[in-house]
Amino acid sequence: MAEGIQAAPAPQAQPTSWAGRFFDSDVWASFKRSKLTMAAAFLTAVFMAAAVLAGVLSPQDPFDPAQLELMNSRLPPLWNAEGQAPFMLGTDEQGRDILSAILYGLRISLAVGFLGVAFSATLGIALGLIAGYVGGTVDAFIMRVADVQLTFPAILIALLVDGVVKAVLGGQLDEMMTLSVLVFSIGLSFWVQYARTVRGSVMVEKNKDYIAAARLIGLPAPVIMFRHVLPNVLGPVLVIATINLALAIITEATLSFLGTGMPETMPSLGTLIRIGNNYLFSGEWWIVAFPGIALALLVLAINLLGDWLRDALNPRLR
């Protein structure tokens, strides 16, 4: 049985490694064409590097009260006449260096963003996969819950979940618990979009013959869902996840700004903006401006990346 029925030509050498195929792809080509996208990617990379290296880069640990001096409170930025040496972007009312607080705050904002997206994507993908593949009553139930949730704004759901969880847990929560509650409430408010997208793709894929071929050899439904269906529906999810990363960061900032998010002892960008907001009318503009600019740039860069990814992966726009 070793010899073929007709001699087939030896296949040509192809880049087979993952990286090789990526640099060969249309997506990479479209990335190189767009200067704006490259700038956005660069900016995002800078923000992420800054968040990761916050401990090395910042002159002060803003979460450590022992390092804060009230003498240094409300100092203007360095280029101002009253500015002082290590505090490049000035300090807040507790003598906290704004630059350090932004770097550490970025870390929290990005962590909440990434974890929130991971949580909502996992939840949404799993529910969408089950709804689309199983169909019938299960599908109807999951999608009606999704429809109801869609009638509320995401921020309202996040506030609601945040409030309920905090009431259930009770008492004073430490910073890490607050962060987990934030991730949980953001995750619960964003799963619908993933579920609807995944369900739609699953309903297309499940009727294709490669699924029938897998059913034919008796594979159980969960195996077919994860091995065969899931890899074929993840394309659109990547785009939603990127755009939702920006949304999750904004939601966290909003919650913190409203006072239900990160506490002042461990401020995120949103908390810093809320603190700064109190001093805006007394002329200390730097406390609110610099965290605000950082947040706006971060969200803008991620959004630009998401827009590009959506177009690059859309076959109709190529």
Next chain:
Amino acid sequence: MTERSYVEVNDLRRVFDVSKPWLNRVLEGGEKQYLKAVDGVSFSIAKGETFALVGESGSGKSTVARMVVGLLPPTSGEVMIDGVSMSSHAALGERQRLRRRIQMIFQDPYASLNPRWQVDRIVAEPIRAFRLIESEKAITDRVGELLSLVGLHPADGRKYPHEFSGGQRQRIAIARALASNAEFIVCDEPTSALDVSVQAQILNLMRDLQDRLGLTYLFISHNLAVVRHMASRIGVMYLGRIVEISNGRELFSQPKHPYTRMLLDAVPDVGMTGRQRIPVKGEIPNPISPPSGCTFNPRCPFANDRCRTEVPPLLGGVACHAIHEGRLAIDAAA
């Protein structure tokens, strides 16, 4: 037939509920609607034989194929393969063992291979699912062997399906069907999505494999030329029923049922130039409200009152009152 048949299909029926949703029915009125896709089909296939089902679109051929392999549960009736029933729950364990021996080749080679998987993983999946070979090295060897068996290069296994043409993809699908050492392969229009030149290659490959490995085929097609090339026995389907079953050559030399004659007359043939033809009259009726009696009666030039009221049984390989009554002679000269 003297030998015990390998596949036995008894009075297979499948009804689809095509009613509007409940709320629409309540608000707009209207009954539940059912579509009889397959309405009492029986046939048997001997080991090593190719049995073909032909018929127009919507005649229920593919539904029969899906029920035979167990992808679709029948509404009633039974499929027995090598003495094991595909539908009863009692035979669950045996059915699981039988699954290894039944495979299917699908119509659209662009949809039947997972686009995210490399070819060697696709071909190896049945081997891994049935735990036929344990060591990874042996699986790789076996996949290479299968790929060369269907005329591909073993190194092609590293590629993805989109790097292949339609004919090559169908070869991969055949390799996957053979991976579990299947004996019975259901082919649902395996060549209708392919170029004519490639069709012949795939059909010859399938015949060659049948000779080498002793495969049994259930071959679904609407293409009479393909069926003539492949089948040892042929069943002609019309609106969910088999109207004629006969041996391959006989069907083409001595078609009995008026529908078969109409189909054969519609095939362009240089030798038939100048001969009087029965033109193809009308279209296949709506299967939700099929005609009473013999479902072919509105299109049949020989239909009488009995044809319009009474369903003809399949006797002597044909389901037609006119033949049974001797009103219509079997035309040997056709």
